[in-house]
Amino acid sequence: MEKKSLEILIKNTNEFNITHILECGQVFRFKKHDFGYIVYASDKKMEVICQKNSTKIFCDDIEFVKNYFDMSTNYANIKKKLMVHNFMQKPIKEVYGIRILKQLPLEMLISFIISANNNIPRIKKTLEKICEKYGTNMGDYYAFPTIQQLANIPIEFFKKAGAGYRDKYLYETIKMLSNGYNLGRLYNLKTEDARKELIKFKGVGRKVADCILLFGFGKTDVFPTDTWVVKVYKELYGKNLPANKVSEHFEKLFGENGGYAQQYLYYERMIRNKKEKINDNNQKNCTTCGC
DNA sequence: GCCCAGGCACATG
DNA sequence: CATGTGCATGGG
Structure with a gap:
């Protein structure tokens, strides 16, 4: 009983680059193929075909795809506002076309607890194992588990799946959820209040909470600060600051667009590190040119 | 062997 | 309030 697969065609522009959207660290359940990507989100599967001038996405639910990729938001307008700040110009040019995906809050909560110091x-492998073992079998893939399905997971499984010492954080968080905690309620709270709620979960601090708020609840006024963003701050202002202070600084600077700015700064810094590593290795391995 | 990864919980000044 | 430490595990 193969479901009918529908298709959406998106032009590749400076406001839509599928590689940058998927690789910028906001989503973990996707696989790269020679034709493009397969993306798994909540209980959906999306097949992404990359072409020269456009991107084709196949899914049985096109409305889901449009919402997931935040297609009703004007990114050109947002980028114009961000580029008032000179230091934003290079990141926006280098890793153009990032969009903030609208993901399932439950999936974000579990994913970003696993992400801490990882x-x-x-992170990808651990999430894949959890879905394969406990998510609903959708035919040729597995859905992200529901709260009821997560509640069946013994704590030992999380460690076996590679979650390490975060096993107890996951276990405690799921217990709170299955005792009736209503995550959906946070949509209606102000960012600051929603953050206080999320930090009540074990394994959720400021940074993990901010990622959940941004990627799960669409709160674009948060600026999650991880180790890379701390480095960005150091490079910009010449001094080290604790992560929460870095967040406060950038949240004040960017206001309602902090989340978009953060994705550009985070991803550009990470790419730069990757390039530097490759260069280092090339130098080490080079025995002929004397460089 | 070392250091680091989308940090957090917990203990202590 | 701020600062310091241990933490599972795999990759470079």
Whole structure:
């Protein structure tokens, strides 16, 4: 019983670049293929075909796709506002076309608890194992587990899946959820109040809460600060500041567009590090040119 | 072996 | 309020 697959065609512009959207660290359940990507979100699967001038997305629910990729927001307008600040120009030019995906709050809560002091490949692997074992079988993929399904997971499984010491944070958080905590209520709270609520969960501090607020609840006035953004601040202002102070600084500077600015700064800094590493390795391995 | 990764909980000044 | 420490685990 194959479901009918519908198609949406999106022109590649400075406001839509599928690689930058997926690789900028806001989403973990996707796989790269030679034709493009397959993206899994809540209980949906999206097949992304990359072409020269456009991107095709196949899914059985086109309205879901439009909402997921935030297609009703005017990104050109947002970028214009961000580029008032000179230091934003390079990141926006380098990693153009980022959009903030509208993801499932439950999936963000679990994903970003796992993300703390972790690396992206391992975060991906851990989430994949959880979905494969406990998510609903959708035929050729697995949905993200519901609260009821998550509540069936023994704590040992989280460690086996690679969550490490975060196993107890996941277990405690899921217990709170299955005892009736209403995550959806946070949509209607002001950012500051919603953040206080999220920090009540084990394994959720300021940074993890801000990622959930931005990627799960669409609160674009938050500016999540991780180790890379701390480096960005150091490079811009010449001094180190604790992460919460860095967040406060940029949230004041960018206001309602802080989340968009953060994605550009975070991703550009991370890409730059990756390039530097490759250069270092090339130098080490180079035995012929004497460089 | 070392250091680091989309930090947090917890203990202590 | 601020600062310091331990933490599972895999990759470079």
